[in-house]
Amino acid sequence: MKDVYILGIETSCDETSAAVVRNGREILSHIISSQVRTHQKYGGVVPEIASREHSLHFEGVVQSALEEAGLGFDGLDGIAVTYGPGLVGSLLVGVAGAKALAYAARVPFIGINHLEGHIYANFLEEPDLKFPLLALLVSGGHTNLILFEGHGDFKVLGRTRDDAAGEALDKVARTLGLGYPGGPQIQKAAAGGNAAAFDFPRAMLEPQSLDFSFSGMKSAVLNTLNSARMKGITLPVPDLAASFQQAVVDVLVRKTLMALERNPVTSVVLAGGVAANTLLRQSLQGELKQRNISFVYPKPLLCTDNGAMIAAAGYYHFLQGNFAPWTLNAVPGLSLA
Amino acid sequence: MKYLTLDTTTKVTALSLAEDGKAVAEGFLHTSKTHSERLIPMLDQLLHAAAWELEDLDLIGVVRGPGSFTGIRIGIATAQGLAQVLKIPQLGVLSLDALAWAGYGRVEEIVPILDARKNEWYSARYRWQDGLDGQDERKGPLCLTEACAVNPEAWLNRLKEMGGTYLFVGDAAGKAQELIRETLGSKATVLPEYQSLPRGAYAARAVWQKWQEQRDGEKPEPYYIRLSEAEVNWRKKEEARRLSQ
Ligand SMILES: [Zn+2]
Numbered sequence: 001m002k003d004v005y006i007l008g009i010e011t012s013c014d015e016t017s018a019a020v021v022r023n024g025r026e027i028l029s030h031i032i033s034s035q036v037r038t039h040q041k042y043g044g045v046v047p048e049i050a051s052r053e054h055s056l057h058f059e060g061v062v063q064s065a066l067e068e069a070g071l072g073f074d075g076l077d078g079i080a081v082t083y084g085p086g087l088v089g090s091l092l093v094g095v096a097g098a099k100a101l102a103y104a105a106r107v108p109f110i111g112i113n114h115l116e117g118h119i120y121a122n123f124l125e126e127p128d129l130k131f132p133l134l135a136l137l138v139s140g141g142h143t144n145l146i147l148f149e150g151h152g153d154f155k156v157l158g159r160t161r162d163d164a165a166g167e168a169l170d171k172v173a174r175t176l177g178l179g180y181p182g183g184p185q186i187q188k189a190a191a192g193g194n195a196a197a198f199d200f201p202r203a204m205l206e207p208q209s210l211d212f213s214f215s216g217m218k219s220a221v222l223n224t225l226n227s228a229r230m231k232g233i234t235l236p237v238p239d240l241a242a243s244f245q246q247a248v249v250d251v252l253v254r255k256t257l258m259a260l261e262r263n264p265v266t267s268v269v270l271a272g273g274v275a276a277n278t279l280l281r282q283s284l285q286g287e288l289k290q291r292n293i294s295f296v297y298p299k300p301l302l303c304t305d306n307g308a309m310i311a312a313a314g315y316y317h318f319l320q321g322n323f324a325p326w327t328l329n330a331v332p333g334l335s336l337a
Numbered sequence: 338m339k340y341l342t343l344d345t346t347t348k349v350t351a352l353s354l355a356e357d358g359k360a361v362a363e364g365f366l367h368t369s370k371t372h373s374e375r376l377i378p379m380l381d382q383l384l385h386a387a388a389w390e391l392e393d394l395d396l397i398g399v400v401r402g403p404g405s406f407t408g409i410r411i412g413i414a415t416a417q418g419l420a421q422v423l424k425i426p427q428l429g430v431l432s433l434d435a436l437a438w439a440g441y442g443r444v445e446e447i448v449p450i451l452d453a454r455k456n457e458w459y460s461a462r463y464r465w466q467d468g469l470d471g472q473d474e475r476k477g478p479l480c481l482t483e484a485c486a487v488n489p490e491a492w493l494n495r496l497k498e499m500g501g502t503y504l505f506v507g508d509a510a511g512k513a514q515e516l517i518r519e520t521l522g523s524k525a526t527v528l529p530e531y532q533s534l535p536r537g538a539y540a541a542r543a544v545w546q547k548w549q550e551q552r553d554g555e556k557p558e559p560y561y562i563r564l565s566e567a568e569v570n571w572r573k574k575e576e577a578r579r580l581s582q
Binding site for chain 1: 377378381411414419
């Protein structure tokens with residue numbers, strides 16, 4: 001079969017990214033223009049500023065991705081873009097730009113759900129990944145357990161009822177004065193701390209539920225801090241960070257194992273920004289090894305928002321002839337199922 | 338020379354296909370759908386109807402603001418995407434410059450007003466120029482002021498003080514009719530909506546005029562006028578911090 005070259009474009013939050021991927025698994029080029037520094041002084045992503053940055057960098061990022069891959073637009077078989085979920089203004093820059101590129105280049109236009117993209121980053125890591133597989137998606141906006149029976153054939157088993165895991169990490173990081181982005185900062189601070197110093201609750205909800213709830217866990221940290229402050233006691237930040245990180249990871253691991261008991265699968269994959277967390281990776285690794293289930297997670301670069309994962313997901317849409325109409329709009333609240 | 342123009346800076350999606358400054362096809366949609374949904378389908382229909390191929394285009398003109406921030410970016414991203422694949426130049430013009438073409442041959446000053454929300458308009462003043470040698474190519478609106486965001490009452494009062502006569506055009510014109518009449522009375526003419534909303538033909542004229550002047554394309558940058566709110570607040574905070582030190 002002829003090789004398939006997909007250009008993947010991602011602008012859903014604060015990274016402008018484009019990549020060319022061959023046959024859904026081989027990254028030929030990968031450009032990420034990060035805005036993290038621009039947003040740092042605001043303590044979080046500012047939607048209007050993010051949109052403006054995407055608008056400035058979009059063309060250059062696409063151009064570099066093609067040049068690095070040594071391809072022209074005539075060498076592409078399709079153009080895939082994230083159309084949701086995400087910040088609407090940011091998504092629209094990518095959707096409008098990608099649509100115009102695909103229309104002018106006369107190649108199929110493919111709309112990708114950002115969450116699906118994150119999961120497909122694992123096919124870049126391990127091309128021979130076998131179905132059925134269970135995906136644990138953890139990011140600043142999402143916490144989901146998803147069962148995949150095949151490409152495009154998935155079912156959401158559990159989702160967060162309040163804060164996403166990454167969101168809770170961000171908020172606690174901010175309260176502890178660790179800055180933004182919170183996940184990596186917590187991990188760094190936790191490295192020198194005692195994870196057993198504080199016994200924060202592990203919210204498991206109803207016994208059968210695969211849903212998550214992190215808001216109460218986050219509040220427990222804030223309460224601990226407040227009551228200490230009133231007594232004039234200063235608590236060690238590394239211990240707080242380590243204990244909270246441990247609580248979050250414990251819940252994620254326990255729920256994943258619960259999902260496995262009910263849904264026997266060949267492999268488990270990790271996806272989303274929080275997938276870069278070392279403690280989470282190691283904990284799951286240990287548990288899954290005992291159960292003889294293969295465990296795949298993307299390298300840190302592929303855990304961030306990136307164009308390569310969108311191209312990888314786009315490839316499977318391409319094979320199924322699953323193309324988007326020219327009327328495709330950005331859907332900021334797009335869900336998986 | 339064949340070119341396309343895109344204007345998505347207001348609630349109207351306005352497209353044109355033009356050749357040497359003359360409109361060949363025009364698209365106008367003022368519906369509840371978004372630019373993102375309407376733009377490429379409309380372009381596709383226009384090209385078919387005009388029996389043009391994308392590859393026939395020599396230039397892409399885009400209205401780069403002021404107007405809706407999101408609209409500005411959709412227009413520019415689309416123009417850029419098309420130009421990048423087709424390897425043709427782009428040219429950006431201002432929304433107010435394009436609208437000023439609605440005042441062809443008028444003796445009044447032409448005042449485009451666009452709804453900028455927060456009780457403001459984007460506006461500027463123009464005078465119609467017939468050109469020294471009377472050639473049609475030399476005719477056009479001459480901008481007298483910089484485009485800015487203005488408070489409607491303050492802007493109208495300033496115009497009144499200047500004592501001229503004015504022609505109002507733009508998407509804010511309809512709603513502001515009463516206010517304009519109260520302040521300026523018979524010194525003001527407000528164009529009806531079918532003439533005062535953005536049109537592909539206006540942008541086609543503005544792009545052609547600019548092309549005549551510079552005979553070269555340029556990467557169109559968004560023209561927002563306003564900073565983002567977060568930036569405004571941040572600057573205020575910084576200023577306060579500096580003063581308190
Ligand atoms: Zn993401």
